[in-house]
Every structure is written in C-alpha cells, then in structure tokens.
Amino acid sequence: MAYPADLKYTKDHEWLRVSGDVAEVGITDYAQEQLGDVVYVSLPEVGTRVNAGEAFGSIESVKAVSELFAPAAGEVVEVNTALNDRPEVVNTSPHETWMIRLRLADPNATGSLMDSAAYEKHISA
Secondary structure (H helix, E strand, O other): OOOOOOOEEOOOOEEEEEEOOEEEEEEOHHHHHHHOOEEEEEOOOOOOEEOOOOEEEEEEEOOOEEEEEOOOOEEEEEEOOHHHHOOOHHHHOOOOOOOEEEEEOOOOOOOOOEOHHHHHHHHHO
C-alpha cells in the first residue's frame, strides 16, 4: 500500500494529518495489518491534554491490545465516536479513519515525524 504524502508518521505507526492548528490522528495500514481484526477502540475524553509520545488510548483486536500514542502534544478537541459502534473501519480505511482531533500545542512541532517515504523505509527495515 502507498502511504499518503499528506500524512506525517511515527515509529509507533500512528499518523497525523495537520490542518492549521488542528490535527487528526489515526493508525497506519501497517499497524492495522499487524493487529488483525479490530474489535474495540478506547479513546480519551474531549479536553484531555496529551504529550507527544504519550499513550492516549488503546486499540483491541482479535490478536492483542495495543496502546495508541500521540504523535504531537495538544488538547483533544474531538473524538471519533463512530468507532464505538464500528471499530472495524480502522481495518478497511486506516488512513481515512481518524481517532482523535488534537488542537496542537505547537503546530510547527511536527518536524520529528516521518514523511511517507521515510515511513515506508522504516517498516521495510
């Protein structure tokens, strides 16, 4: 799968799509493939503050439970509540299915994240 160029990626397999000072956060196709069928997603409350690299929730599949890590610091301004009823959409559309929206503490602090080419190299290593 090609990884979208408009996303920034973490070594923990989360992605970030920035629009102004707000960013959507989700997991990559590689992550959902490793997890298998997603059956549950636990997400934070709106208003929760997270630091870059900090766990903000968890994702459960038929294989395992994994923590979700924030790619950047900020405040959760929206949670994708549709995942409560249909967590499996993470498997079918991982790069379109956001989990949380963050108001970024510093919109310029995403420089340490990987672009799509660097992420593809990371997962093939």
